[in-house]
Amino acid sequence: MKVLVTVKRVIDYNVKVRVKSDQSDVDLNNVKMAINPFCEIAVEEAVRLKESGQASEVVVVSLGPQTAQEQLRTALALGADRAILVQSDDPLESLSVAKLLAKVVENEKPDLILMGKQAIDSDNNQTGQMLAALTGMGQGTFASEVKIDGNKVTVTREVDGGLQTVAVNTPAVVTVDLRLNEPRYASLPNIMKAKRKPLETLTPADLGVAIKAHTKLLKVEPPAERSAGIKVADVAELIDKLKNEAKVI
Template sequence: MKVLVPVKRVVDANVKVRVKADNTSVDTANLKMALNPFCEIAVEEAVRLKEAGSATEVVVVSIGNKAVQEQLRTALALGADRAIHIDTEEELAPVSIAKLLKAVQEKEQAQLVLFGKQSIDGDNNQTGQMFAALTDMPQATFASAIKVEGNSIQVAREIDGGMQTLSLPLPAVVTADLRLNEPRYASLPNIMKAKRKPLDVLTVADLGVTLKAHQTVVKVTPPAERKAGIMVASVAELVEKLKNEAKVI
């Protein structure tokens, strides 16, 4: 079974981002970049499936400029077998990303496509679902456990009422949630080996996909500064402020 794992380059979760002075986008100059945490969980799960004998090959794919190869090499160091870089300078909407990934899937014919449930920059939580719709593949989102059984896959997912278990025929699409696993650290020998693993570079034209603008960013602004809290002397004073100042009771 081949597993395809789309991954994304994002600003490191521990870095405080800044908005550009012209309010057009986030300023990523000189910021530490990283593999999206949910994508890292997806890579880890794919590698575990291979270690368990359920998968034979793990392929990672990312879309962006040449810088994304750093995160692809990270995924290779974590245990993926080879990588695909779709080279573009454009900032793409989720539907465009899904279309490009569909073209990759048509070439790779993976039995399982394993996404992180969302990226920590856009927080859209859309690409996996759009990809499943475009490819007409069954999907299970927010996976917290995965088990391959023959030509099907069982996925436990968290819902508002508790846990739901789905059985999907392969090929299928799964998006990984936070509690699916704890990603490993890449060892130095594996980091060195990753430099020699195959990394193919494709363009949008190579995939035969025509893209168009689906959205326009009007303005990007930082969130409003939170005001300092105040100390109250008694419960009665707290209730009075909640009722007359905050007007929440």
């Protein structure tokens, strides 16, 4: 079984995001970048499938600038076998990403595609579903557990009402949630080995996909600063403030 895992380059979740002075976008200068945490969970799951003998090859793919090679090398150090970068310096919307991934899937013919359920920068939660639609594959989203049995993938999904279990035939698209696993740390020997693993670079033109923007970013604003809380002496004062100041009762 070949497993294809998507990896997105995002601002490290420990970093406080800054907005450019002209509010045109987020400031990425001298900012630490990392693998999207949900994508990292997908990589870990694929590596575990390989270690258990259920997967024969793990291929990671990313779309974005040349600097995304850093995140692909990290994924290789975590246990992936080879990497593909679809290099594009233009902003990529979810639909464009899905179309590019569909071409990669057509070339690689994986049995299972593992993706993070969403990226922590845009929080769209769209690409996995779009990719499944474009490729005609079955999909299991928000996976908290994944089991492989021959050509069937059983996915336990986290939904509003609790847990739901679905079964899809391979090839399939599965988007993963936080509770699926806990990603490992890359060891120094594996980091050194990752430098020698193959990393192929393609362009949208190589895949025959024209990038087209359907939306336009008008303005970016930081969230409003939260005001400090206060202490009240007793319940009566609390009720008074809720009624007359906060006006919630």
